[in-house]
Amino acid sequence: MNIAQAKNIPLAGYLQSIGITPCKKQGNNLWYYSPFRKETEASFKVNLVRNQWFDFGMGKGGNMLDFVMEQQGIEDISHALQILSGKVARISPANSFSFRRQENLSAYEEIRIQSLENPLLIQYLKERKIHISFAGQLCKEVHFRFKDKPYFAIGFKNNMEGYELRNKYFQGTLSPKGITTIKQGNDSCCIFEGFMDYLSYLTLKQKHNPKNTDIEKQDYIILNSVSNTLKGIDIISGYKEKYCYLDNDKAGVSAYEEIRNKCGLNVSDRSVHYRGYKDLNDYLVGKKQVQEKRQNWRMKR
Structure with a gap:
């Protein structure tokens, strides 16, 4: 061949x-x-x-x-x-294939959303070094049944009224899927791939300067997957300064380049501050991709 x-x-x-x-x-x-x-x-x-x-x-x-x-x-x-x-x-002909059922919101039953307080979810956040007060303000606890089995996860709401779901063993979406914007009337924004990265950013800011975190001086855009990058372009373009805290992998680089190419000037790649780590949460936890001396990251934004 x-x-x-x-x-x-x-x-x-x-x-x-x-x-x-x-x-x-x-x-x-x-x-x-x-x-x-x-x-x-x-x-x-x-x-x-x-x-x-x-x-x-x-x-x-x-x-x-x-x-x-x-x-x-x-x-x-x-x-x-x-x-x-x-x-x-x-190999069968291209027109000979069967379909599998897509598992989405309709597959989830007995959905219940409440304040984040489950000890196992709190412990998971602590393992990821996330400041619990930020998680309590921004996340919910979501319970649901899937294929007759009960589950619970941390839920982060998106602009489409869906939830990004996460626990120690599971990552998914309570449809519909979309981006999350947190607008505070600023002309600059920070862009994250997922909500754990956003929570990590807030935690690092609080850790760096507990008395003056300045977290209210930027707006925040959480893509909830790099596949949502195009959905955020119009919103991102409206800001004078754009700071990208995306993953240090091919998908993250591709998303940054797409934002830079379509949103013009003043798009900054902030992932240089955590090179050697897959993402911002891995930096916070200290989980390196490669063995190298840890950088001293001074967050300016």
Whole structure:
């Protein structure tokens, strides 16, 4: 098998052959739960006409070979060709696939939202070094049943009246999914990928200067997933100064570049203050991506 032949293999058929089935079809696009992580809303798209994929959570995509190399964690095209050669006989036509049910708000039952007070959730926040008073002000405790089993999680409300859900073992969304804006009448804003990063920022500000945190001097935009970046562009563009506290990974870099390209001047990448850490919460906790001397981070904003 050569590269051209590999690129012509139907992506949808290949995914079906390895047990990955779509949630829904929209026009020429099939939507899947991402094969690269656990999620409750489909963010992985396959275009049937172009025979290409794109993962909105990662901010990257490509052809069949790109997918195999990403999934297998390899960089050698010849290795990817070898993998595909062993599977091609079992790949179904692109128009032959089954669907899995998308798990969203309708799948959750007996939803109850209350003040954040569960000891296990409080303990989880403490493990993440989050200042409990900030979490109490900004988050809720969400109880629900899913597939006849009870669950509870920290809930962070978005602008669409949905909730981002998080506990020690689970991360998901109580639909609809959207961004969260906290407006305080300022001409500058801080942008975060998730609410744990936002809470980490507030905690670091309080830790750095307990008597004068200055947290009221900026507005805040929490994307609640880099797949929501486009939804926030119009709002972000309205600020004179934009400070991005995004993750130190490919998806975070891609989101920053998209904001910088579409929002013009005065977009600042603040992730340089926590290089070597995946995100702001990992910096707060001290969980490094690589072994290096911890930076002395002086937060200016």
